[in-house]
Amino acid sequence: MSNIELQVIPHITHSGLEYNHLHIQITTDNGIIAPDDIKGLKLPSGIDFTKGVIIEGKAPIWLYGYLVHESYSAAWVGCYDTRFLGGVVVETHTHDVAISEIFTLDLPDGIFLVTNSNN
Numbered sequence: 001m002s003n004i005e006l007q008v009i010p011h012i013t014h015s016g017l018e019y020n021h022l023h024i025q026i027t028t029d030n031g032i033i034a035p036d037d038i039k040g041l042k043l044p045s046g047i048d049f050t051k052g053v054i055i056e057g058k059a060p061i062w063l064y065g066y067l068v069h070e071s072y073s074a075a076w077v078g079c080y081d082t083r084f085l086g087g088v089v090v091e092t093h094t095h096d097v098a099i100s101e102i103f104t105l106d107l108p109d110g111i112f113l114v115t116n117s118n119n
Contacts (some may be wrong), residue, residue, distance in 0.1 A: 003028050003037045004063070008044045009111075011054075013086070013103040020074070021048045021108050022067065024057025031058070038066050049073045052097060054087035056080035056107070078103065 004026060011021040022043070026033055026037045026041050047053065053074040064079055068087055068090060076097040078087030086104035 002041065003033050004041055004059075006041075006044050006067075007110040008047050010048070011105065011108050013105045015103065017052070017103060019054055019078075019087075019103070021109055021111075022047075022055045022071070023108070024055065024059045024063065024067070026057075026059060033060065033063070035062065038063060041066070041070075042087050043067075043070050047071075047074070050075055052076040052078060052087075052089075054078045054080055054103070054105070056087075056111070112118040 006023070007023045008017065009021040009023065012018050025096065051074065052070045055064060055071070055074075055077070056079075068077050068079070072091070075094045076089055076092040078089045080087050084102050084104065086102045089099055089101045089103070092099055
């Protein structure tokens with residue numbers, strides 16, 4: 001069993017743009033993974049590469065870098081940012097979507113943000 005689970009969910013932004021929502025789930029008890037965990041890690045089947053991909057989930061920056069690289073065939077790639085409640089485009093292969101463009105969205109059903117509380 002992998003320490004990293006990836007789930008792809010067909011979804012839509014507030015502006016009506018269809019995309020692939022790529023959710024990251026770390027499955028270790030302590031929520032920590034090692035670089036070796038990305039060896040052999042593949043994107044889930046079912047991604048429509050004619051559309052964009054927004055990557056979301058609590059994970060180290062190097063895992064995001066790897067997943068952006070693996071998503072290269074998609075029309076565009078963004079990373080979810082809680083400050084904007086949306087995906088920030090970091091790579092594009094289409095004139096319809098620009099680098100730094102932000103697509104606001106609601107997280108797909110069943111996906112909840114994990115926040116830290118200092119209470």
